Amino acid sequence: MKDTLKIVSYNLNGIRAAIKKDWINWVGENDFDIIGIQETKAQENQVDLEELKALGFEHLYWHSAEKKGYSGVTIFSKIKPDYVEIGMGVERFDKEGRVIRADFGDWTLLNCYFPSGTSGDIRQDVKYDFLDTFYDWAQTLKKERPNLIIQGDYNIAHTEMDIHNPKSNKKTSGFLPEERAWMDKWFSEGGFVDAFRKQHADLEKYSWWSYRAGARGKNKGWRIDYQAVANSMEDRIVATDLLNDAVHSDHCPCLLEIKI
Numbered sequence: 001m002k003d004t005l006k007i008v009s010y011n012l013n014g015i016r017a018a019i020k021k022d023w024i025n026w027v028g029e030n031d032f033d034i035i036g037i038q039e040t041k042a043q044e045n046q047v048d049l050e051e052l053k054a055l056g057f058e059h060l061y062w063h064s065a066e067k068k069g070y071s072g073v074t075i076f077s078k079i080k081p082d083y084v085e086i087g088m089g090v091e092r093f094d095k096e097g098r099v100i101r102a103d104f105g106d107w108t109l110l111n112c113y114f115p116s117g118t119s120g121d122i123r124q125d126v127k128y129d130f131l132d133t134f135y136d137w138a139q140t141l142k143k144e145r146p147n148l149i150i151q152g153d154y155n156i157a158h159t160e161m162d163i164h165n166p167k168s169n170k171k172t173s174g175f176l177p178e179e180r181a182w183m184d185k186w187f188s189e190g191g192f193v194d195a196f197r198k199q200h201a202d203l204e205k206y207s208w209w210s211y212r213a214g215a216r217g218k219n220k221g222w223r224i225d226y227q228a229v230a231n232s233m234e235d236r237i238v239a240t241d242l243l244n245d246a247v248h249s250d251h252c253p254c255l256l257e258i259k260i
Helices: 015-020 023-028 050-054 121-144 177-186 195-199 231-236
Strands: 004-011 034-038 059-063 073-077 083-086 099-104 107-113 148-153 192-194 225-230 237-242 254-259
Touching: 004 107, 004 148, 004 225, 015 023, 023 050, 034 148, 059 083, 059 099, 073 099, 073 107, 107 121, 121 148, 121 177, 148 254, 192 195, 192 231, 195 225, 195 237, 225 231, 225 237, 225 254, 231 237, 231 254
Parallel strands: 004 034, 034 107, 107 148
Antiparallel strands: 004 254, 034 073, 059 073, 083 099, 099 107, 148 225, 192 225, 237 254
């Protein structure tokens, strides 16, 4: 029996496209235990996952958006959860396929895809609505399940260290003062620690790069993907990393190794 688990968060920007880029073989080359995907952009019946199951990920849980080819989150696990819940019980967000929960023993994993506000004011307002609603919902859940790991694409770069050019992006969605203030609150009053930053206090490393102007090759990125660990589990963090060499998407995977 292993005494630690390796948990991955990865926005694939389309799971079918990632599979064509050899994503399943990459999974097979690594010793992951649980993988949370964001932006699957597919219904479960559109994806052949037999190869993934053959790697030991026999427990597959899917939350798709009503809109085809949009959003969606999954949890793929080698360990059977004790309980799985699809969505957060808020219809306006659940229809977009944004949150999936899995309980394992004394701890719970939430795999999440926060809305983006880059397409305009309407979606930015949706993003603010989600942030406020999700914060309250997570705090309520935390009373029932205090040992929470909340991972995924938050679509916010928290500090100037988490974005390649903070000065020119201060009015850009994903780095707005209101969004960053929410992250401040999340990692203070909310009772969570940024697992990567806890171990790498001064490391400027990113998780997303624009497809434009060769941004990834120049490492002009943003860190918008997080694994937030409840303070009650902080001493169980073993290792964290951003796996920049994985190139199946415009994001890279986040890795958390934690004692169980």
